[in-house]
Amino acid sequence: MTDNDDILDPTTAAFWTAAADGKLVVQRCAACGHSQLYPRPFCLACDSTDLTWAETPGLGTVYSCVTVHLPVRADLPPPYSVGLVELDEGPRLLAAVPDDAAIGDRVAARWQPGDGGARPVLSFAPAGSLADAAEVVS
Numbered sequence: 631m632t633d634n635d636d637i638l639d640p641t642t643a644a645f646w647t648a649a650a651d652g653k654l655v656v657q658r659c660a661a662c663g664h665s666q667l668y669p670r671p672f673c674l675a676c677d678s679t680d681l682t683w684a685e686t687p688g689l690g691t692v693y694s695c696v697t698v699h700l701p702v703r704a705d706l707p708p709p710y711s712v713g714l715v716e717l718d719e720g721p722r723l724l725a726a727v728p729d730d731a732a733i734g735d736r737v738a739a740r741w742q743p744g745d746g747g748a749r750p751v752l753s754f755a756p757a758g759s760l761a762d763a764a765e766v767v768s
């Protein structure tokens with residue numbers, strides 16, 4: 631399995647296609663209105679399979695964060711910060727956050743191209759430091 635195999639998965643394909651265009655999308659249930667990420671084949675709130683995709687501006691609030699001090703991968707030298715960000719639409723995402731991030735900080739999503747053709751990588755920057763919207767940094 632490669633990093634790009636899940637792009638071919640019908641449940642996640644729309645998410646990664648949007649990401650390649652610098653857009654952050656969430657699944658929205660047509661039956662109950664619940665929003666969710668990561669992509670799933672059914673709604674977590676009501677089990678409906680009538681799901682659509684909705685683009686989000688990528689704004690959210692740091693729900694939790696931690697600075698990693700132990701090396702995990704050679705290409706990811708510590709220290710670095712990881713946060714659980716609650717999007718304004720409701721879903722929570724785990725991604726890189728600014729080193730000085732604190733619980734309650736407002737942040738904005740940004741996509742960076744993956745190395746060597748790998749899928750894009752999502753991270754969060756302080757809201758206001760970008761255009762307050764998901765964007766691809768090239």
Ligand SMILES: [Zn+2]
Pocket residue numbers: 659660661662663664673674675676677678
């Ligand atoms: Zn639902």
